[in-house]
Amino acid sequence: MKKIYYVFAACSALLISSCGGNDTETSAEGQLEGSIQIDGSSTVYPVTEAVAEEFRAVQPKIKVTVGVSGTGGGFKKFSRGETDISDASRPIKDKEIKACEENDISYVELSVAYDGLAVLVNPQNDWVDHFTVEELKKLWEPSAQGKILKWNQIRAEWPDEEIHLFGPGVASGTYDYFTEAIVGESGASRGDFTASEDDNVLVQGISGDKYALGFFGLAYYEENKDKLTLVGVDNGNGAVSPSLSTVKDGSYAPLSRPLFIYLNSTAAVREEVQSFITFYIENAPELSTEVGYIPLPSDEYAKQMAKFEAFLNTVSKETEENGSSDEPVSEEGE
Amino acid sequence: MKSIKEKIIESILFTCALITVLTTLGIIWVLLSQSYSFFSEVSISEFLTDKEWTPLFSQKHFGIMPLVTGTLLTTFIAICVALPMGLTIAVYLNEYAPKGIRKTVKPILEILAAVPTVVYGFFALVVVTPFLQSIIPGLSGFNALSPGIVMGIMIIPFISSLSEDALAAVPKTLREASYGMGATKLQTSFKVLIPAASSGIIASVILALARAIGETMIVAIAAGQQPRLTFDPTVPVETITTYIVQVSMGDVPHGSLEYKTIFAAGITLFALTFLLNNISFWINKRYQQKYE
Numbered sequence: 001m002k003k004i005y006y007v008f009a010a011c012s013a014l015l016i017s018s019c020g021g022n023d024t025e026t027s028a029e030g031q032l033e034g035s036i037q038i039d040g041s042s043t044v045y046p047v048t049e050a051v052a053e054e055f056r057a058v059q060p061k062i063k064v065t066v067g068v069s070g071t072g073g074g075f076k077k078f079s080r081g082e083t084d085i086s087d088a089s090r091p092i093k094d095k096e097i098k099a100c101e102e103n104d105i106s107y108v109e110l111s112v113a114y115d116g117l118a119v120l121v122n123p124q125n126d127w128v129d130h131f132t133v134e135e136l137k138k139l140w141e142p143s144a145q146g147k148i149l150k151w152n153q154i155r156a157e158w159p160d161e162e163i164h165l166f167g168p169g170v171a172s173g174t175y176d177y178f179t180e181a182i183v184g185e186s187g188a189s190r191g192d193f194t195a196s197e198d199d200n201v202l203v204q205g206i207s208g209d210k211y212a213l214g215f216f217g218l219a220y221y222e223e224n225k226d227k228l229t230l231v232g233v234d235n236g237n238g239a240v241s242p243s244l245s246t247v248k249d250g251s252y253a254p255l256s257r258p259l260f261i262y263l264n265s266t267a268a269v270r271e272e273v274q275s276f277i278t279f280y281i282e283n284a285p286e287l288s289t290e291v292g293y294i295p296l297p298s299d300e301y302a303k304q305m306a307k308f309e310a311f312l313n314t315v316s317k318e319t320e321e322n323g324s325s326d327e328p329v330s331e332e333g334e
Numbered sequence: 335m336k337s338i339k340e341k342i343i344e345s346i347l348f349t350c351a352l353i354t355v356l357t358t359l360g361i362i363w364v365l366l367s368q369s370y371s372f373f374s375e376v377s378i379s380e381f382l383t384d385k386e387w388t389p390l391f392s393q394k395h396f397g398i399m400p401l402v403t404g405t406l407l408t409t410f411i412a413i414c415v416a417l418p419m420g421l422t423i424a425v426y427l428n429e430y431a432p433k434g435i436r437k438t439v440k441p442i443l444e445i446l447a448a449v450p451t452v453v454y455g456f457f458a459l460v461v462v463t464p465f466l467q468s469i470i471p472g473l474s475g476f477n478a479l480s481p482g483i484v485m486g487i488m489i490i491p492f493i494s495s496l497s498e499d500a501l502a503a504v505p506k507t508l509r510e511a512s513y514g515m516g517a518t519k520l521q522t523s524f525k526v527l528i529p530a531a532s533s534g535i536i537a538s539v540i541l542a543l544a545r546a547i548g549e550t551m552i553v554a555i556a557a558g559q560q561p562r563l564t565f566d567p568t569v570p571v572e573t574i575t576t577y578i579v580q581v582s583m584g585d586v587p588h589g590s591l592e593y594k595t596i597f598a599a600g601i602t603l604f605a606l607t608f609l610l611n612n613i614s615f616w617i618n619k620r621y622q623q624k625y626e
Contacts (some may be wrong), residue, residue, distance in 0.1 A: 065378070142391075142392055142393045145386065145388065145393055146386060148387070161472070162569060164560075164569065164570060165473055165560075169390070170390045170391060187392055188392045189391060189392065190387065190388075190391070190393070191386070191388025191391030191392075191393060191394075191395070192386065192560065192561070192562065193560055194476065194558050194559045194560040194570055195559065195560075196559055196580075201559070204459065204475060204476075205474075205475050205476050205558065205570070206475070207475065208463060208464070208467070208474065208475020208476070209474040209475040209476070209570075210471075210472070211474070212475070213473075214476070287408065
């Protein structure tokens with residue numbers, strides 16, 4: 001099932017690159033050669049792959065390979081020095097930091113976009129004020145199939161009416177992410193809902209049905225604000241409605257998360273990698289939107305760029321002084 | 335010389351006939367072979383008795399019944415619309431309408447069958463459904479009722495035209511005998527002509543049914559994509575055809591069990607229409623004996 005999604009993502013990346021391949025002009029240094037190994041999260045993959053495709057148009061001689069081993073699998077390779085860049089849909093874990101230290105790998109963490117999911121109901125729905133994560137789990141987990149069918153089974157005061165569920169199809173990354181965040185296991189959900197890869201079908205379905213409930217990428221909600229009602233989600237700290245700011249500060253959890261790339265210091269010295277990262281940060285706002293994610297605020301991208309340049313300075317200084325460093329350069333924070 | 339020419343023409347004609355037969359056989363073969371490997375993994379009893387159809391999800395269920403009920407429900411609604419209307423139109427055109435009207439109305443009616451089904455589907459979704467929602471408050475945006483009604487309108491010409499032909503073919507003597515007994519026009523139409531033409535009418539209904547069962551675009555657009563074992567016309571359902579579209583257009587890898595489900599669904603659809611054709615054939619024969 002994952003595999004399908006990758007193919008899908010690759011296709012969309014192809015499509016994107018073929019649409020806008022001419023509007024990039026970063027090759028001030030001229031043509032570079034070399035290869036860049038990237039691996040990691042399937043969620044970040046569409047962004048990275050889109051960037052890589054665009055980058056190929058600018059630097060055709062640099063071979064960028066983007067693998068999809070999942071965030072954990074990606075870090076495993078990254079900590080062994082097998083990859084130059086690791087895609088991650090969560091910050092690196094202590095265990096993984098340790099593994100990197102053991103292998104003398106220092107790195108920098110750069111955020112590239114936000115991934116946010118919106119839970120939506122019909123505008124005529126006047127009973128739902130928010131959902132708790134438990135309620136969503138109860139509604140969507142596999143054991144709910146054929147059992148949780150009415151609104152009042154979620155909360156007793158809600159109407160005794162059938163609930164009509166809409167969600168992305170199993171080939172979509174949004175589906176994987178939702179199930180992972182809500183049910184706790186990627187790809188595990190009930191199957192008796194209207195599942196469509198076409199977000200328009202979901203918008204049509206929810207907007208025409210008083211008893212509907214659905215979810216899809218927050219970016220797509222922005223385009224259909226007038227037809228749908230956004231519902232806040234309570235993860236135990238009060239109901240939070242998704243917006244650019246709540247997604248950004250992480251309070252809209254667990255349905256939003258920042259997406260990262262991690263860059264290996266030894267790779268950072270290479271000119272082709274530097275040019276790729278610069279290209280990535282410059283094009284991330286546009287490309288992340290195209291693949292359905294939320295871009296960081298523009299000053300945030302400037303910060304990421306500054307962080308990257310600072311990292312380059314440290315790395316090149318260290319290389320001049322004693323080859324490689326013992327301490328991982330893991331700058332945190334925004 | 336002439337006989338060679340005749341032979342060539344004959345063989346061309348034969349080849350044309352052969353191609354259609356071979357195509358049918360090829361389709362049956364593909365359906366059978368692919369669904370055979372499906373049924374070696376999923377038992378037929380599970381396929382027929384399981385009440386859920388979720389082959390693409392983590393908890394896999396392979397019960398075709400939700401798709402079958404979805405298909406039958408939309409088809410039933412369509413026939414409920416098309417049969418009374420089509421038959422009334424046929425009787426009107428045959429018995430009441432002046433010749434001029436009949437000559438113009440019939441081709442115009444047949445235009446209904448020429449409207450692209452994707453247009454009908456769109457019509458159902460954006461016109462009929464909102465209209466029905468203003469009458470039935472609990473109606474979902476995707477439901478069986480709206481595409482069913484629109485599909486019914488689409489198949490009206492099948493019933494009205496063919497039934498009209500059947501009515502016109504009823505021997506004049508029957509009609510005259512009825513009038514001679516003092517029957518009114520209405521009595522003659524419904525008590526004499528319709529029963530006499532019933533074999534043709536039933537054939538037209540079966541043809542319309544088969545068309546409705548296999549109809550894809552209207553239900554794919556307006557009926558929803560949620561397999562649901564229900565005969566409630568106000569909620570989203572999924573028909574067999576919609577499911578096949580959904581999977582064919584999606585990203586299911588070829589050769590996987592998920593992929594083979596479309597052949598299992600396809601052969602079910604084929605079995606349904608095959609059954610209908612046989613019933614029609616049987617009824618046709620039986621009633622013909624009775625009335626002619």
